[in-house]
Amino acid sequence: MSDIFAELAQAVKTQNINGAVEKTKEALSKNVAPLDIIQKGLAAGMKEVGERFEKGELFLPQIMMSAKAMNEAMVILQPELAKGTASASSGYALSFVQEGDIHDIGNRLVSTMLGANGFTVKVLGVDVANEKVVEEVKAAKDAKILLVGSALMTTSMLGQKDLMIMINEEGLRSKVKCMFGGAPVSKDWIKEIGADGTAENAAEAVNVAKKIM
Ligand code: HCB
Structure with missing residues (x-):
């Protein structure tokens, strides 16, 4: 399972927009929880992108493309996350x-x-x-x-x-x-x-x- 998280993170880190979308679809098809896809995969990649930006190893256009990769994956994940189970109003x-x-x-x-x-x-x-x-x-x-x-x-x-x-x-x-x-x-x-x-x-x-x- 950790492979898919590493691959999701890698797609974000390498600004691979199609890859982020495809890996997200693949993870969903393997019944990986949408929140895990985000937290253990995509967001973990984004954290590393931020750290490398801070060190001057990455530049703004690269962060923008990483953010785009994450956002495109989120388009697929958001309806899954929104399903929820709650009925009463919180x-x-x-x-x-x-x-x-x-x-x-x-x-x-x-x-x-x-x-x-x-x-x-x-x-x-x-x-x-x-x-x-x-x-x-x-x-x-x-x-x-x-x-x-x-x-x-x-x-x-x-x-x-x-x-x-x-x-x-x-x-x-x-x-x-x-x-x-x-x-x-x-x-x-x-x-x-x-x-x-x-x-x-x-x-x-x-x-x-x-x-x-
Ligand atoms: Co941006 N950026 N950025 N950036 N950026 C940060 C935030 C820096 C920390 C990067 C760095 O230097 N290490 C830095 C800020 C430094 C500082 O002030 N300490 C920074 C900078 C400087 C800038 C610009 C000024 C760069 C420039 O133009 N020179 C510029 C600012 C634009 C502006 O806002 N006016 C800029 C632009 C961008 C984009 C556009 C390229 C892009 C944003 C795209 C977008 O959001 N639509 C971007 C990104 C992606 C980042 C990093 C790399 C990732 C942020 C992210 O999406 N993380 C970020 C590095 C970092 O955060 N360490 C970097 C993933 C999400 C899932 O995590 O922390 O946002 P999250 O949210 C969590 C958590 O905090 C919590 O739950 C969330 C989900 O798990 N949470 C809440 C969030 N809100 C909550 C509210 C609650 O009530 C409770 C929990």
Whole structure:
């Protein structure tokens, strides 16, 4: 089984878009769980791509093509992930990528997994201003709302702190539970800004979301 994960990762690492799609189809045909295909295969490859980019061994066009390979595979996986088994509603979630940030692969994955686990998810997309999030919270009728914010850059992560301040100033803190994630987000950061939780991956995000709601 580990071979298929290595091959999925390899397809992402070598910017092999067709290969990522074909290997994903092959893994599904072998009954490999869609989430394992992502976490043990595609995302593991993407992690390595990020590390090599940081070391200056890869350049932006290569990351873009690796992201494209992962995204094409996700097109196939998303309907599988969305099937889920939940029937009861777990709550309403607002999902977004922080202002200035367009990294949406992880946020889309978390949103899909929450949807598959009974949450009604409104996806606000990328580069979302805090004012927009606050506006959406005010407009929502639900008594409690889960904020699912992602930031992949240390710069955009700072916007999470500003959002917590805005939410408090607007008197909305009791209406929201705040779960933030993305590579630079740590438990210490969550504590510092007074949010409610974080998660390292989409499966953990579902558990955390259910716990804090
Ligand atoms: Co991008 N990029 N990038 N990038 N990029 C990062 C994020 C760096 C860390 C790479 C590096 O230097 N090592 C870096 C940020 C450095 C920093 O600030 N510390 C960086 C940079 C600098 C940039 C640009 C500025 C590069 C440039 O233009 N010079 C530029 C910024 C554009 C912008 O946003 N304004 C840029 C562009 C790109 C793309 C477009 C080429 C592409 C994004 C494509 C897309 O998303 N549509 C890209 C990519 C792919 C990456 C890396 C390689 C991978 C990110 C990814 O998709 N990971 C990333 C390296 C890294 O992250 N270490 C690199 C896979 C997903 C599945 O994981 O962590 O996003 P995830 O999500 C997980 C997890 O965090 C958690 O669950 C998810 C699912 O398992 N989670 C949550 C996520 N959100 C959550 C919310 C919750 O509530 C709970 C859990």
